[in-house]
Amino acid sequence: MVLISEDLIRRRAEHNNCEIFSLEEVSLHQQDIEKIEHIDRWCRDLKILYLQNNLIPRIENVSKLKKLEYLNLALNNIEVIENLEGCESLQKLDLTVNFVGRLSSVESLKGNIHLRELFLVGNPCTEFKGYRQYVVSSLPQLQWLDGKEIRRSERIQAGQGLEAVRQRVLEQERAYLERRAREKEEAQGRHKKEEETAKERKPGFDGRWYTDINNTVPVSEENKENQEKPDTEESRSGPHTDDQDKEFWEKPCAYTPESRLEAHRHLEEKRKAKDRERGKDAKAKAPRTLITAEGRVLNVNEPKLDFCLSENDEENNIVLDLAVYRHMDTSLLDVDVQPTYIRVTVKGKTFQLVLPAEVKPDSSTAKRSQTTGHLVVTMPKAKGEVKAKTRVPCLSRPLQNGDVPAEKTRKLKGPEKLEVDPSKHSGVDLANIVQREKPTTQGPLKLHQVVQAKCQCEDFEDDPEVPPLI
Structure with missing residues (x-):
């Protein structure tokens, strides 16, 4: 017996972000449900409810759905139309291929003034004489019955001789209910007999x-071995x-x-x-061998993902680019870097690859691309040198058509050396063009030495007692 649970409704409410309190439409068809429950308390704003192709015997626990407009209960075990008076907004009711034999129960829908469509195709009541006339006259708000429009002329004709039609329908209904009672008794007796037989067998x-x-029963020689076998499940x-x-x-x-x-x-x-x-025939799957008994690491690609393994000599590392599924959550990935191999677990499936050189697991990094979803693992090599990158010199002015870049004109046979001998310095030293005076400081004040210029005139006499001109 399948019950309507909160988890079931949430799984069916993915279009509403799994929120059930504001749910307006839910489909619970083909779930082998045997009872309608909890929906009227959890989904008060429900407008459309699909419950077709289940095992529901009664219409119940939907009277609080005031906003319900469409109820589909086709292909169930319903025998009576009931408990729909509280569905004030009900416009369409589908009871196709059920077991509704009590046709007088359609009068319970008189209070549903907004009901426009009703489907009773495949029910025993549709075989009653005067079935359509009785339903049309009982429900004046209906516009469509079993997919056929109810015209004004048909409604007028249904009102004529209604009492005679009603009596005829009630007689057929009583005969059907008596037959149903006998069928129930036979079904109960058959069920008890099967239970007793199952106990004896x-x-x-x-x-x-x-x-x-x-x-x-005599036992043949061929069946002696089978007789001696223990009783199995x-x-x-x-x-x-x-x-x-x-x-x-x-x-x-x-x-x-x-x-x-x-x-x-x-x-x-x-x-x-x-x-x-x-389950008996399926043998236990042997665990996949990742490392042999001799200690040899094997290459394994269970998730069947594309990958690219490259070596970067300049940065002295090994880079693995694994094409992980773009929309897969990162929590489903597990990366394990070892000195000689790398192992990545993708949704429980193992990807293992032997590395061409020994790496440093502690210095390795793993990143996930936000655009492609690829997993990029950078693993520094344990041995080797880190080579400096070749830098392109910056030019003070843009190259002209006749200029040739300096890195193409010179060929470096070794590392460049700084020139420290000033005699070999061919450029102009801009720092020594203007000689700076050496200040002499005394406390917070800075006193500059006054340079007295001697006059070159012949008649000039230097008198030390005369103060200098400022």
């Missing part, structure tokens, strides 16, 4: 099932053989809610038996 020495316990459960399955489906029976449930249970048991057999 025991597997024989040849694997077959026998109902007579006291009947002794398969023999206890009594799997459905092809003959039993054929007999079940070829056995004539009436189309009733009980027969529909019986067919569903038969299919469910058959499916479980196949699952058990499949």
Whole structure:
């Protein structure tokens, strides 16, 4: 029995960010649901509800859905139309291929003044004489019945002789209900008989099932080994053989809610038996060998991802570019770098690659591309030199058409050396063009030496007592 749970509704509410309190539409079809529950409390704003192709026997727990406009209950086991008075906004009701035999129950829809479409195709009540006339006259708000429009002339004709039609429908309804009571009793008796038979049946020495316990069957020499084998789970459960399955489906029976449930249970048991057999036949998968007994590391690519392994001599490292799925969450990745190999686990599947040189695991880095989703792992080599990058010199002016870059004209045979001998310096020393005076400081004040210029005139006499001119 499948129950309507909160988790089930949230999984069906992906279009609403898995929020159920503001949900307006939900589809719960083909879930083998046997009872409507919790929806009226969890989804008060629901407007469209799909419950077709389930095993629901009654319409219940939907009266609080005031905003419900469309209810689909096709292909279920419903026998009575009820408990829909509270659905004030109901406009369309689909009860196709159910077991509605009490046609008078459609009068419970009179309070649903907004109801415009009703589908009762495939129900026993549609075989009653005067069925359409009775429904059209009972529900004046209807505009479509079983996909056919109700015209004004048809509505007028349905009102004529209504009492006679009503009496005829009620008589057919009583006859149908009596027949349904007998079908229920037969189904209950058949179910009890099957339970008693199942208790008495025991597997024989040849694997077959026998109902007579006291009947002794001679054991042949070929079957002695099978008789000595212990009782297994398969023999206890009594799997459905092809003959039993054929007999079940070829056995004539009436189309009733009980027969529909019986067919569903038969299919469910058959499916479980196949699952058990499949589980027995499937051998335990041996774990994949990543490292041999001799210690040799193997290359493994279980997720079947494209990758690129390259060496960067300038930076002295090894780079692995693994084409991880773009939309896969990073939490599903696990990177393990070892000195001689790298192992990446992608959603439980192992990718392992042997490295061409020994690396430093502690200095390795792993990054994920935000555009492509690729995983880039940079692993520094344990041995080797880090070569300096060749830098392009900056030019003070742009190159002209006749100029040639300096790096093309000179060929360096070794590293460049700084020139320290000033005699070999051919350029102009801009720092020594203007000679700076050496200041003499005394406390916070700076006193500059006064340079007295001697006059070159012949008649000039230097008198030390005369103060200098400022």
